Amino acid sequence: MATVNADNRGLRLAVRYGVLTLIALIFIFPLVFMVVSSLKPDFQLLSDTGSLRAFLPVGDVSFNNYAAAFDRAPVALFVFNSVFVTGATVLLSLFLCSLCAFSFVFLEWKGRGVLLSIILATLIIPFETIAIPLLLIVSKLPWIGLEGFEIGWLNSYRVQIIPWIADGLTIFLFVQYFRDLPNELIEASRVEGASWWQIYRRVVMPLAGPVLATAAILKFLVMYNQYLWPLIVVQQEEFRPVMVGLGYYFQLNPAWGEIMAYLTVITVPVLAFYLILQRAFIASIASTGVKG
Structure with missing residues (x-):
């Protein structure tokens, strides 16, 4: 009985942490998109918005946008x-x-x-x-x-x-x-x-x-x-x-x-x-x- 209760508590804890992790990812996604997009040129930024590539630092990645932002x-x-x-x-x-x-x-x-x-x-x-x-x-x-x-x-x-x-x-x-x-x-x-x-x-x-x-x-x-x-x-x-x-x-x-x-x-x-x-x-x- 003790083993069953321990397993149930472990399952509930895993579900709870899974839900909290999912919620955290939902809130983090906009920040990830913002940071990743800041590294891409405009044409690539706009073309990647329709796929998961929008959240990945792939393609023509650089810090040129930061230099241009400080110049403007x-x-x-x-x-x-x-x-x-x-x-x-x-x-x-x-x-x-x-x-x-x-x-x-x-x-x-x-x-x-x-x-x-x-x-x-x-x-x-x-x-x-x-x-x-x-x-x-x-x-x-x-x-x-x-x-x-x-x-x-x-x-x-x-x-x-x-x-x-x-x-x-x-x-x-x-x-x-x-x-x-x-x-x-x-x-x-x-x-x-x-x-x-x-x-x-x-x-x-x-x-x-x-x-x-x-x-x-x-x-x-x-x-x-x-x-x-x-x-x-x-x-x-x-x-x-x-x-x-x-x-x-x-x-x-x-x-x-x-x-x-x-x-x-x-x-x-x-x-x-x-x-x-x-x-x-x-x-x-x-x-x-x-x-x-």
Whole structure:
């Protein structure tokens, strides 16, 4: 009987891993197609799309598309701009949104429930409805920088960062996670004489690894894939992100090999960011919160 049960468990485990492997291959195929296509000239790329050769590095394979892609557009500059804007926004967003959520969960003040409801209600407002009003606002805002006082935020990094620091989804994620933390930790810290800032920095945030990883990945993907807002507020090439830079390859005749090479290059920061936070992200999915 024990042998039969062991065989059944082994069969179920094999089936489970087989299904997971199949799902993984389905998600990997687009990446494989992108990388392989970036190594082929356009005529071969298009002719191979109707067969399995599209996923195989066969035929006239070279790195010519990468050289042509870097010649056509300042790819390194676009990648730097996107990584800088995205990284700055993610860091500022995690800090400010976690502070906001901390005040909603642990501090007692009038109207916090109403204000939280208003913040969550902003999630249903599409960006297209506020794009023009937001553009009018940022075009008239003052700024004091290294070059002195100026009016307007257009054609800058700040116009791509500051409007997106706080958002309802990130605040909601932190609120839900903080609510699951045991109140005994907060009460004990208050009895010990800790200030609210010390509780936030030394008690709450060290336990917030899973939600930090989740919020960081979601924010990173949103910011790195920004297209409409940078297209509206950035006209100078030195501030353009990768998604706006993609338009360089669709002028006149699209160069599909160069497009695939460009997509491969700009995907690297996304994969690197995800791999860095992978363990904490998986923990956040598996975790149901810390219970007291």
